[in-house]
């Protein structure tokens with residue numbers, strides 16, 4: 001049965017979005033309540049506007065695969081959740097609809113194909129070993145985020161694109177200002193300008209001195225009237241560097257914490273490294289790090305989960321609520337409940353990478369990085385453990401991407 005849109009009277013009924021994870025390991029409680037109640041529910045964002053929140057796995061997939069919804073922020077009614085960003089100005093990829101979106105995306109899919117990323121495995125293993133060697137050389141204590149979780153994906157995306165890793169402080173600063181919702185508008189705009197100038201100079205250099213890297217290939221094959229314009233390329237490279245390291249870095253930190261706090265799961269992975277692919281999927285599902293996206297706006301009246309969403313109304317999806325939905329995970333006989341971590345679970349239908357036409361472009365790369373990192377880490381440092389109490393772990397509180405600001409470890 002379809003219910004019509006009704007405005008809730010107060011923020012009690014339409015709670016603030018984004019909601020904090022009051023327990024660092026769980027979905028925000030209201031998101032889980034909404035999911036169990038079923039249907040879509042209203043939330044309030046920083047500017048006082050109200051939007052629908054989808055929390056069930058099936059409803060999330062329905063929204064993200066429906067052409068009745070747009071990802072273009074320039075449509076009135078789009079949920080502009082990021083209070084410190086001029087989101088209404090639009091952007092590349094994630095903020096464009098098909099056919100323009102798919103036209104641009106197709107120019108990059110080969111670069112991030114399963115084949116291309118699998119071919120990187122040996123190189124990633126080499127980088128993993130170098131980072132472990134450097135950590136061990138420190139003699140007993142390290143910050144796992146700074147010393148491992150950040151440099152592994154940063155070095156990988158730099159290698160693919162042809163960005164000098166020596167400049168990592170600049171792009172880490174840029175990514176941090178782009179995801180931390182507490183960073184001021186001015187600071188964010190400043191790092192954005194700094195990054196654009198840096199990537200513009202880099203693209204110009206690649207134009208003069210092409211090399212065997214993705215920026216040079218894009219310049220050779222995909223610029224001109226039907227390709228990326230000269231103004232787009234530095235922005236695109238910035239998006240790929242940011243998305244390519246920040247997200248996976250957070251997953252590597254959080255996944256490592258999960259294994260350290262669940263020694264049974266860690267020992268299982270050490271004894272059965274062939275579980276690395278299912279462990280990576282389960283970690284993606286369990287943590288669901290993208291906290292304020294995906295978001296869409298209805299282009300026409302459409303029903304989702306029994307709720308009528310009217311043309312021009314915004315919908316936000318809660319990936320963590322959907323990925324902990326007991327209707328989608330834990331429902332099979334003998335399967336662990338959805339809120340429990342089980343690295344042997346068949347979790348590949350999770351929505352941590354989104355769903356539909358905008359599903360993560362870099363998912364194969366992120367997967368292979370996690371699949372390489374965890375077995376090697378626990379093989380080489382079997383005694384790895386937290387150097388602080390569990391309740392002292394600094395989880396990010398107000399960020400577009402969930403994660404840890406640091407992870408003190410010892411062995």
Ligand code: HEM
Nearest residue numbers: 093094243244247248251294352353354358360361362366
């Ligand atoms: C564990 C790591 C990652 C997670 C959890 C993640 C998550 C996501 C999600 C949820 C979306 C869809 C957003 C939406 O529909 O609104 C997305 C899109 C995207 N991701 Fe990732 N991502 C990860 C790694 C990467 C990497 C390594 C890259 C490197 C290139 C990347 C590049 C992109 C791009 C370009 C899009 C936009 C795709 C499109 O609009 O067609 N991501 N990602």
